[in-house]
Amino acid sequence: QVQLVESGGGLVQAGGSLRLSCAASGRTFNANAMAWFRQAPGKEREFVAAISYSGRNTNYANSVKGRFTVSRDNAKNSVYLQMNSLKPEDTAVYYCAAKYSDSVSMFAKYDYWGQGTQVAVSS
Numbered sequence: 001q002v003q004l005v006e007s008g009g010g011l012v013q014a015g016g017s018l019r020l021s022c023a024a025s026g027r028t029f030n031a032n033a034m035a036w037f038r039q040a041p042g043k044e045r046e047f048v049a050a051i052s053y054s055g056r057n058t059n060y061a062n063s064v065k066g067r068f069t070v071s072r073d074n075a076k077n078s079v080y081l082q083m084n085s086l087k088p089e090d091t092a093v094y095y096c097a098a099k100y101s102d103s104v105s106m107f108a109k110y111d112y113w114g115q116g117t118q119v120a121v122s123s
Contacts, residue, residue, distance in 0.1 A: 002026045002112040004096045009117030012086055016121070020081040022096030022114060031098035034072060034079040035110060038092035038119075045095070049081060050104040059104040064090075086121045093118050 008020040024031050035050035049070040050059045058070055067086075072079040079096060094117050097110035 002028060002031050002098055004098060004112055004114035006094065006096045006114045006117040009094060009119045011120045011122065014086060014088055014121055014123050016086050017082070017084045018086065018119060020083065020094055020096075020117060020119075022079045022081075024077040024079075024098060028077045030100050031077075031112065032100055032102040033104055033108065034096065034098045035104070035108075036070060036079075036081045037095045037097055038090075039095070039116075040089075040092040043092075047106040048094070050106065050108075051079060052102050052104050057102075057104045059106055061106065083119070086119075088121045088123045091119060091121050 003025045004022055006022050012018055032053040036048040037045050038048050039045040047061050051070045051072050067084050069082040096114040098112045099110045
């Protein structure tokens with residue numbers, strides 16, 4: 001099993017920035033591709049960004065391209081999401097996810113999930 005713990009959420013004004021972190025523990029060798037998803041109130045969970053184990057391959061939802069950056073530090077078993085130019089529509093619970101497959105496809109199924117961290121963007 002892989003345990004994922006997110007941190008870094010909070011309340012920020014529109015145009016501001018936040019950096020989310022996700023720390024993996026347990027059988028981390030099973031965590032190759034890692035990703036961020038989000039779920040806003042009353043909406044389905046949606047893909048935000050993914051990164052391969054090496055970091056060479058990334059993928060982003062169109063809604064966050066150019067504003068969000070996903071990165072990872074394998075020595076720390078961690079993945080990050082730098083969020084800039086935040087908008088009220090970015091308000092959601094953000095989840096970290098991991099899987100054994102190294103694909104960064106937004107349609108891939110993830111094996112492990114964190115509990116989520118709340119991000120709220122005020123207008």
